[in-house]
Structure formats: C-alpha cells, structure tokens
Amino acid sequence: MDDQPRLMHSSHGVGMAGHPGLAQHMQDSTGGADGEGRKQDIGDILQQIMTITDQSLDEAQARKHALNCHRMKPALFNVLCEIKEKTVLSIRGAQEEEPPDAQLMRLDNMLLAEGVSGPEKGGGSAAAAAAAAAAGGGGSDNSTEHSDYRAKLSQIRQIYHTELEKYEQACNEFTTHVMNLLREQSRTRPISPKEIERMVNIIHRKFSTIQMQLKQSTCEAVMILRSRFLDARRKRRNFNKQATEFLNEYFYSHLSNPYPSEEAKEELAKKCSITVSQVSNWFGNKRIRYKKNIGKFQEEANMYAARTAVSATNVSTHGSQANSPSTPNSAGSAGSFNMNSGDLFMSVQSLNGDTYQGAQVGANVQSQVDTLRHVISQTGGYSESLAASQIYSPQGINVSPNLASSLFRCVRNCVLSRYYI
C-alpha cells in the first residue's frame, strides 16, 4: 500500500463510533485551570503511545487499557478530533470514485469469450473450434489438437479461478481484519462508520487492481495458447492417403477440365475432411504441377483412369442399368467432354508442351499397355470405352501429334487385339 489509509472525516458533527459523549469531554477539557499539570499529563500519554510498539503484546494491551482509563484520555481524544477536522479538507479531494475501467471491461469480455471466466466449461471447446475455423484447418489429428487446446485452456481456467478465489478470500479476510481493528481503534481515536466503509472501499480497490493483473496475465496466457494453436494448424500436414486418392480421382477423371465447381469442391472437402480452400489449393497446385511435367504424372494418371474404369465397370455390371457401361459416371463424362469440347486444359499443354522425352514416351506407352492389360483382365474385356477415354487419346500423351497418333493406334490395337482374342 503506497498511500497510507488515512482516516477520513465524515460530515461535521457526526458522532464518532464509540464516543457519543464527545462534546461533553471537549467542554470539560477546555475550562480547566491547572494548565501546567495537564500539559505534563498529555506529554506522558504521548510518550507512552510512542513507546507502545516497543512493548510486548501483553504489555501493550495492559498499557492500552491503562490509557483508556486515564483521566486525561477524553482530552487527548478531543485533540485528535480537532486535528482530524483540520486535515479533512486536504484529504477530501483524493476520494473520488473511479470511472469504470475500459481495460478491465475488455479483459472481462475476452475472458468470457475465451470461456475462461464463463459460467460453465465447454466454452473452451467452442473457442477451440472457432480458432480452428479461423485457421482454416482440418485434418486427421484435428480432434487431438482440439483436446490439447481444450486441456490447456481448462488448465488456465482452473488456475484463474483458484487465484481469483484466493484473492477474494484474502480480500475478505483483510477487510474483516481492518474493520475489526478500526472498530477497536475507534475507542481510542475518532473513527466514523463512514470512514470504515471508505477504508473497506480502498482495500477492495487495491484487491481489484491485483485481480486485474491476474486477468491480464490470464488473457496473455490465453493469447499465447491460441497463437500457438493457430501456428500449429498453420503448419503443413500432408493429407491422408484416402483424401489424396479422392482428389486425384476427381482430377484425373476430369482431366479435360480439372476445375471443380463450388459444389464439387464442397463435396470433395467433405469426403476428404479438409476445407474447401484446401481443395482449391490442392487443385491449383495439381494443375500447375501436372502441366509443368505431364510425363511425371502419366503413370499416376493411367492408374487413376484404370481405377475409375474398373469401378465404373463394377458399377455397371452390378447395377440395374445395363445400358452404357462404356460411360463410367465421372471418367466417361470427362472422356466425352474431352472428345467433343476440345479439351481446353490439355490443349494448353499441346501449345506449350515442350517436355517431350523419347524414353519417357516409351515408358508411358508401356505403362499404358500394362494398365490396360490389367484393366481388361479385371473387367473381362471392355476396351472401347478405354480407347475413347481421354487418357488414351492422342492429346493425352505429351508428344508430337504424329508420334502420339501412331503410338495411340499402337496401344489401341494392342488392347483391342487382346480383347478380341
């Protein structure tokens, strides 16, 4: 406490606690004749008061009692009252009510929003979810990070509440102690109930300052936790295998136009447990990387084409519709788009396609043949659809048109010959 709690005088003439007959004493003390003797007495009393702290507790109590019973005590009391009245003016100005603290309100709001000072647990998880949403994160270990965040937040919450309780308890104890002390002192010096009340206010203000520091530290802790959580989410995590497969499936089956609509993105996001923006990122990356080096992705493309063909065939053979098995739901549409609508995506490739590598083409063709063999053996022979699919069209191979055409024919013949055996 930097500013000593000074006793405040209430309005003039208010009775002092424990001293209803103060005026009487005052009049008694002013009319005396033996001034010298009284001065001596007062000097003694003051001396005793000054040395009271040097004495033991029992001694002090005894001395206090003796002072209370001293015949000059009322006179001393009056003097104290006079001094107090004189000092009141200089003190009064310092006792203004503080306006509601904006910073405290901010802290309170934040603690409430973060679920630290809220009514019940669960606010923490909401905040965690909000943080996750803000980070745009998803992913497989989503829940573990959430629980980690929740655990840390509830730890903070617990510490906060424990400390708060401690402070409140200490504040109450101290207030009671001071009030008792003042009541006790009011027997020897003039203290009004209002002054006691003011003293209590001062104590409460001091404790609320401490509370604010606690709130501030808690807020800081939450912010640090939150930023760490968000940073962790911002870290790159590879998508799980299944998610990548879903994305690749879509990409290669829509190779002619690998630009999923918003709805398609949402559906993919749902299937892959990632966000729509992550889907967009993935397609953005995929398109550009595919375009940059088609050869590298050829095998992957073949694999997914084969896979979709297989699944399409399975669907068509097991399903009730037996009309057109050559048009698998996604691959088929892409294929037909490719053939009819001039394949914008791939035509871009043809224009700036400078990645021709002879050996690579050989490998590509070989891998295509292998894939097709595999597909045929799986499907029990179904080649027309595959021959028409964009993967095996001349445009689908990143070579000069003539070479591509001949290779394409070669592959198709190979396939057809196998089929017709």
Added chain:
DNA sequence: CCTAATGATTGTCA
C-alpha cells in the same frame, strides 16, 4: 543430411 514431394502463401492478371 540431402532432396523430392507437397500444402500453403503471395503477387499478378484478366
């Protein structure tokens, strides 16, 4: 430890 793969970010353009 090096390197390729890959998800995310940023700046630019139509």
Added chain:
DNA sequence: TGACAATCATTAGG
C-alpha cells in the same frame, strides 16, 4: 474473384 506462377516451409524417404 478465381486462376496461375513463383516461392516458402515443412514433411518424408533414402
């Protein structure tokens, strides 16, 4: 605003 291109930063495999 979405796509693209370049780049960053992290992960994973040898």
